[in-house]
Each structure stands twice: as structure tokens, then as C-alpha cells.
Amino acid sequence: MQTPKHILAQNNVSPSLTSTINTVLNASKEIALLLQKGAMSGVLGSAEQENVQGETQKKLDVISNDLLKDMLSECPHVAGIASEEEDLPVPANADGEFLVIFDPLDGSSNIDINVTVGTIFSILPSNGNDASQEATYLQSGRNQVCAGYVLYGPSTLLVMTTGQGVDVFTLDPISKEFVLTEAQSKITPSTKEFAINMSNQRFWAEPIQNYVADMLQGEEGPLEKRYNMRWVAAMVADVHRIINRGGIFMYPWDKREPNKPGKLRLMYEGNPMAMLVEQAGGIASNSEMNILDIQPELIHQRVPVILGSKHEVEVALSYYN
Template identity: 65%
Template sequence: MRSLSSQLHLDHSSTDLSILLNCLAVACKDIASRLQQGAMAGVLGSAGEENVQGETQKKLDVIANDILKDYLQDSGVVRALASEEEEDIVECSKLGNYLVSFDPLDGSSNIDINSMVGTIFSIYETTAGGDISSQDFLQPGRNQVAAGYVLYGPSVMLVLTTGNGVKMYTLDQRIGEFMLTQEQVSIAADTKEFAINMSNQRHWAEPMQRYIGDLLAGQDGPRGKNFNMRWVAAMVADVHRILCRGGLFTYPWDQREPEKPGKLRLMYEANPMGMLIEQAGGKAYTDQGPILDIQPSHIHQRVPVILGAANEVDACLGYHLAP
């Protein structure tokens, strides 16, 4: 098995990108060690404050955010960063060539029940030599040079793309290194498994209501086959399942907040996961078009998400396009 550093060298990644990816890996090892200590380290529970999204922060949301900021600011290759937990961007090194967006701890509501959570990141190049602002981050997902996540589960896994397929690495706790354990991840085009938060069904648009209704009708319904539903309530875990064994994940638009077209953040969740899914042969869409083609309007923009097995994504979109 090859280490992350060795594989990046074989992939001919630039020196600065290799430095950045290794820096993210080290930061996530630090986060993993805090998670493993749990209640013994006093890191569980609420921090008693809300983030820019209006959500109650967990203590580990804040800790993970600070860890990533510290490592990225010290890397020397990052021009600026944007975090789901920060209202505005954070400047790093004026000599840095990269912009990094991240969700420091996706699924943090699962922390206190010892369930899976993860760190999601997205990397862009920048040509900004002088002042930098949030406008520099507003690039379509197609511009990403790398994207990935670290899943903190029974094993700690790094899932990464640099634009040439998806690779999975597992943290070898004995030597403290991420080792390559799957070289080319591929998502089957067809599936019988889907992930969605069914408690929101009454709020969905009518096409999504019909689509899920037909899945639930099973073999006797119009789809003619039985489907299983899985839901972890952490995007990073639900997407990891799709990359491992296929399926479809969707967090659709609902009518409760028309001014917010979706739940998930474009920059911190949808774009990096969309790149991973496409690189593994799947599709990543909103109900309007490909996620990676969206021109962002602000760094905390939200979008609906439909991603996973290519043929099943097409089937779902067909309900939205039907007259």
C-alpha cells in the first residue's frame, strides 16, 4: 500500500497542492484524535452559540474549525479560506496559490451519539495577487482542482479526487499515515437504494413527492422493483455509502423557506461532493441542472441536491421535467 504523499507524487500533483493536501490530512488526524477521546476530553455537547447559518454550534464544530484554520494558515500555500462556521473569508498567506472551502464537521448533530461525522473540503486555484475577497471564491464547481472528505467512523478514511478519478485512503493508526486502500472508485449506474430525510416529505415539491412515492411502491409500483432506504443524517456518511456500494442521495427543495432553495451549502458540501460523485462515474444535480455548473452568488449559498447512481439521478430528474 502507498501513503498519501507517495500517491500524490505518482499522480504528478504540484508541490504546493501536495503540501496543501498533506496539511489537510494532518489537521484531520488532529480532529480524529479529539473525537476519539469524546467525553473524556470534554469536547461533547453544545458550544452555546449559533453559527452564521443560524444553527447551534457543537463544541467540536468550533474546535474542528479552529484546527483547520490554524493548519491552513501555517501551510504557506493557501491564499484564503472559507468555512461554513465563519461569516466571511479568512486571509492566510499572500504568497498562497489556493483557496480552500470546508465544512469542518459535517453531521455534528451525530457527535453526542457517537455516530459518523466528517470533514469536507474543496480546493480552487487563485490568481489574486493583491487584495482578496469573498468574490474570489465564487467560482463554479467545475473549477475545483481537488475535493474530498475525511470520514471519522470505525476507521478514519480520506476520500480524494484531484480530477483523475476517486481514491480512498485509510488511516493506519500504527504509523499515523493515510494509506491507499482503493485506487479507482466507481459508482454503478443503477441502484435499488436511496437516502432521504422522510420526515420532510410533506414539504417537498410535487415531482419529488411522486418520485419517492413510486420508489416506496416497490415491485408493484411503476418502477417495478423494491427499493431500500438508508439515512445517516450526515451527508458525508450517506455519500460515502454511495461511493462504496452505490445508491442515490437527495436533499430536495422544500416549501418552508422559499428564499432558501435548499438545505445543503453549495461551496462546502454540494460542490466537493458533486466533484467526487462525477469523478466516480455518477451524476450530481439540483432539480434545475448540474451542481458543478452553478455560478455561486455568495459563499453561504444553499442548493437542493440529487446525486449518486447516474441512471437513478436521471429517473428522478425525469419526474421534474415531466409536464
């Protein structure tokens, strides 16, 4: 039985990074337990407050955020924390080596209907800089030393990379340990599935309009195959499907709010998912460049996202050219 600790040791990951990752995983186990209890634990429903994004928070958004923040603050290797639910970064330990960035509960609108949600995390080096300053966190995705997500579904899964491929672990409900269930997962390069929020179609830019229209023509269209659409409304679930069986996920720029280039956040969702997808053989782009090469300007910066199977993303990007 191989756990994340065993795989990290095999990959020569430092004890300090291993400890930091383990802290994230311990918090995720607590979140998984609360989700399993559901209404019995009193975590469902709205917290009747908004986060920095102006979105109404669920009770479990707040609880998950506090769990991660409190446990990471106690880890001596963590210099600072940034959460999608927090206005500003939170400094932790002055001597810490790492910055941990996370979306505590992606897809939280699904909580009350018992549909899959997840925790997304990204770990960056602190480089000895002041972790109370936003500028310290504004590093490109290439600097990530670890990225992953914990998927809370029929089983609780951990999908993680430290830059040496993508491994999938399943939480054993008896031992309470994550156990390796798929080593070096790879995304198939060509598929027949796409994920996009079709309700926004009228707001998309012309290239995405044309690409999706061609997919919908099926075998008779220029792409010459029949596509199925899948949409869970939780990035973590849609990306997990792609890592399992391929496909393309898109949350492109749209003209509803032109000053916000996309709905998803670069630091909390775009970068960690891009690292996982690239490590699994796929591509992640904002339509103009690889997401991992973007130099962030704001901690809550938004980014258009087109990611997934290599061939499918290349075809989508060709519509922009």
C-alpha cells in the same frame, strides 16, 4: 504501502497543492484523535453559540474549525480560507496559490451519540486575487483542483480526487498515515437504495413527491423494484455509502423557507461532493443543472441536491421533465 503523497506524485500533482492537501489531512488526524477520546477530551456537547447559518454549534465544531483554520493559515501555499462556521472568508498568505473551503464537521449533531461525522474540503485556485474578498471564492465547482472528505467512523477514511478518479485511503492507527485501500472507486450505475429525510415529505415539490412515492410502491410500482431507505443525517456518511455500493441521495428544495433553496451549502458540501460523485461515474444535480456548473453568488449559498448512481439520478430527474 501507498499514501496520498505517493498517489499525488503519480498524478503529477504540484508540490504546492500536495502540501496544501497534506495540511488538511494533518488537521483531520487531530480531529480524529479528539473524536476517539470522546467525552474524555471534553469536546462533546454544545458550545452555546450559533454559526453564521443560525445553527447551534457543538464544541467540536468550533475546535475543528479552529484547527483547520490555524494549520492552513500557516501553510504558505494557502491564500485564503472559507469555512461553513465563519461569517466571512479569512485571508492567509498573500502569495498563496490556493483557496481552501471546508465544512469542518459535517453531521455534528451526531457527535454526542457516537455516530459517523466527517470533514469535507474543496480546493480552488486563488488566481492571484484578493483572498479577503468573497468574490474571489465564488468560482464554479469545475474550477476545483481537489475535493474530498475525511470520514470519522469505526475507521478514519479519506476519499479524495484531484480530477483523476477517486481514491480511498484508511488511516493506519499505528503509523498515523493514510494508506490506499481502494484505487479508482466507481459508483454502480443502478441500485435499490435511496437516502432522503422523509420527515420533510409534505414540503417537497411535486416531482420529488411523485418519485419517492413510486419508489415506495416497490416491485408493483412503475420503477419495478423494491427500494430500501437509508438516512444517517450526515451528508458525508450518506455519500460515502453511495461511493461504496451505489444509491441516490436527495436533499431537494422544499417550501419551508422558499428563499433558501435547499439545506446544503453549494461551496462547502455541494461542489466537493459533486466532484467526487462525478469522478466516480455518478451524477450530481440541483434538479435543473449539474451542480458543478452553477455559478455561485454567495459564499454561504444553498443548493438543492440530487446525486448518486447515474441511472437512479437520471430517473429522478425525469420526473422534473
